[in-house]
Amino acid sequence: MRPPRFLLGSVLLLAVFGSAAAEDSSARVAVYAEHQGGNVIYHYEVRNTGSAEVRRFFVGCDCRWPLDAVGELQTLPVGAVPARTDDLGTWYDLPVDTPHPSGWRVRLLRPAGTNGHWMEWYMPAARAKAGIGPGASLGGFTVVVPGADDAYLAGNFTVLAEGRTGASAPLALLDTVPPALSLETRAMPADTGTAAVRVVATAKDDRDPEPRVVVEAMSRGDTSDQPGYVVVYSATDASGNRTTASARVPLPAAAGTQLPDVPAVPAPPRPSVPVNWPRLAFSP
Numbered sequence: 001m002r003p004p005r006f007l008l009g010s011v012l013l014l015a016v017f018g019s020a021a022a023e024d025s026s027a028r029v030a031v032y033a034e035h036q037g038g039n040v041i042y043h044y045e046v047r048n049t050g051s052a053e054v055r056r057f058f059v060g061c062d063c064r065w066p067l068d069a070v071g072e073l074q075t076l077p078v079g080a081v082p083a084r085t086d087d088l089g090t091w092y093d094l095p096v097d098t099p100h101p102s103g104w105r106v107r108l109l110r111p112a113g114t115n116g117h118w119m120e121w122y123m124p125a126a127r128a129k130a131g132i133g134p135g136a137s138l139g140g141f142t143v144v145v146p147g148a149d150d151a152y153l154a155g156n157f158t159v160l161a162e163g164r165t166g167a168s169a170p171l172a173l174l175d176t177v178p179p180a181l182s183l184e185t186r187a188m189p190a191d192t193g194t195a196a197v198r199v200v201a202t203a204k205d206d207r208d209p210e211p212r213v214v215v216e217a218m219s220r221g222d223t224s225d226q227p228g229y230v231v232v233y234s235a236t237d238a239s240g241n242r243t244t245a246s247a248r249v250p251l252p253a254a255a256g257t258q259l260p261d262v263p264a265v266p267a268p269p270r271p272s273v274p275v276n277w278p279r280l281a282f283s284p
Contacts, residue, residue: 026167027057027159028169028172029057029157031044031239033208033237033238035209035212035237036210038147039146039147040148042142044171045137046141047136048135050167054159055125056160059118060117060156071110071118073118073152075147076145077108077119077145078095079094092117094107098143100121153240156169178236180205181213182202197249205237208239211237216232218230228248230246230247230249232244
């Protein structure tokens, strides 16, 4: 009698994942991210620290026990489309132009009855091309996600070496350096009783070309001879590194001038974009 379909799926999975007793597949998978418009691009690098060739790895699960594994990733990549459904769940294909090293393939599984998924990069068994040898590293495994999903940065990975599973651990961060942030401010008299305030926040990062810049706070910043405000901005790259900078905005008003309450202020949409704040009342 033909076994039930689920049992067949279980047997196949056990055959693929197997036991790690015969081979050491220790490895390290690291990641950094960058903004690209409204998307976040995650870049992965695998370092093989074991003694067997790595030909398959997963991001977003502890897949050493695949039948019980839970997908940690919540946001589907850009262009992911359902390809087929079986007893394990729904398999998704990614766009053919998704960047990854030559010879490798990528797919995604959302386990049945769950909302999360995991990513899988693998070297097809039929290909003669080598995987990642002992002591070697390989990068270029990339996924584009519409918006940030921290699990792509801080989730678990699992590595297979020659059909056997061994390593599963949290992802390591390749980018731990926050952006550099500078502020340029100016308050110019406009009409009687108002001043036009201009702030330029410039953020630069070694890996993320578009770190996100926002206004964190604004408060009174008077000196003994000149009123003004103090503004605080922050810049955060896609890997989660954050820095802040503050600057004083002097107003062209006489000492002791009664200034209005701190106004609501807009946030620049991206780095190096001037922001014209609402005109602030002052007495010339």
